[in-house]
Amino acid sequence: MSRFISKFVPHLSRNSKLHRLFIAQLSSLPVEVDANLHSFTVRYFINKCGFSLEKALFASKYVNFCKSDKPDACLAFLKNHGFTDTQLLPKIEFLHSKGFLDMEIADLLVIEPNILLRSLEKSLVPTFDSIKYYLGSVETTVKAIKRCPMILPHFQTRVLPNIRCLKEAGVPNRCIAFGLRVGPSLFAGACVKTRELVEDVKELGFEPCNMKFVIAFCVKGSLSKLVWNKKLEIYQRWECSEAEVLTAFKKDPWAVMKISAEKIDGVMDFFVNEMGWRPQMLLQMPQLFAASLQKKIVPRCSVYKVLFLLLSIRMMIFLRSLLLLSGRSSQFLKAL
Incomplete structure (x- = not known):
């Protein structure tokens, strides 16, 4: 039990319910914390719970007591309810062996x-x-x-x-x-909700054997009906019909609906008002909604504008290639 406590307690989130419960069980009336080697709290954590000095000092910042009656009662309560080294520690060690860090294990068990x-x-x-x-x-x-x-x-x-x-x-x-x-x-x-979601995605025209089906399944399942309709309304404010949006969604579900409503509005605003595009042109290249507006779209469109002024290049296919080119900036420059 002491080994479990020594691993788990120092990593509890300070605001978690389990942390507050533990503190309530251990603490006496508030007193000034003495974070030195002679602190009763620090010695108790080291001798009774098996804490290292570092963890004992850390834990003593959040809980303090002058007598052992309450912490002893807390440990006894946990043991009486099955919280023993033989029951708990192997599970903690199993999670640790798989790559979970101590703090991640604490968060995992609190959740x-x-x-x-x-x-x-x-x-x-x-x-x-x-x-x-x-x-x-x-x-x-x-x-x-x-x-x-x-x-x-x-x-x-x-x-x-x-x-x-x-x-x-x-x-x-x-x-x-x-x-x-x-x-x-x-x-x-x-499971009943999963079946309903599967039917919804099928009705949108996705084939279950295709990877896009499960992408659409994940995207639609992660959005409430209210959020879905809010994003659809933003597209419609830019004079895109629901049918046009759903066609784009079939091309790239993640880019069209997983991004935030603000991102949709921002991308539309830039291409329509700054680049002179029709909204429907954007829906033909839905990948652009997932691209970074400030790091990719704006810089590349700025380069295109310069080339247009200097070389009279005005080929939409050229701009599309620049925008959709993946990889580092060196590849982008080679394309020029």
């Missing part, structure tokens, strides 16, 4: 404490391996769990049913893996 209720051998280890089966590596699995901790303790009850739902719709494993990597929270939701 999703159900992880502590799962069996290490019967649940956590096989679940981690199952997620890795789809994502391909330990690193991508860790990233997915960080993004949505719920997928670890609820894999059997939430994630697997949603994976089966996508498979039944005809989505291949490689596309499911992509969706699990970029939108893990969607796989932790109710």
Whole structure:
């Protein structure tokens, strides 16, 4: 138990519920913190909880006590409710072995404490391996769990049913893996909502066997109906019809709807008012909405304007090539 406390407590977020609970259990009346080697609090953390000196000093900044009755009662309470080294420490060490840092583990357990209720051998280890089966590596699995901790303790009850739902719709494993990597929270939701979302994406004209289907699935699933309609209204304010927007969405779902409403408005404003484009021309190249306005679009359009003035170059295909050219600025200059 003391080894678990020494690993976990110093990394708790100061404003987290678990931190406040721990502090409430440990603290006596407020007193001036004495952060030296002779502080009772520091000595208690070192001798009773196994803290290093550094961690003990750090923890003593947030909690202070003069007697051992309350901290002893807190430790006894945790032990009586199953929070023992034999139950908890192996789970902490397992997460650590996969690449989670101490602070990340603390955050993970604060967000999703159900992880502590799962069996290490019967649940956590096989679940981690199952997620890795789809994502391909330990690193991508860790990233997915960080993004949505719920997928670890609820894999059997939430994630697997949603994976089966996508498979039944005809989505291949490689596309499911992509969706699990970029939108893990969607796989932790109710299966009935997943089925509804699958049908919505199909109605937009996406084929389940295509990678764009799962991209559209992730984009549409991450937006509330209110946010979706707000972004659609911005396009319509620039005299684009809903049909035109949905056609562009089929070309590049992420660029058209995942970016912020402010970004949509800013890109439209620049190309329509500064470059003289029709809004529909932008929807023919939806990738531009995902490009950085200040770092890519504006500088390259400025170069185009200079070339137009000096060399009378006014070919739209040339400008499109410059805007869509990927890579470093050296490649951009070679294209000139």
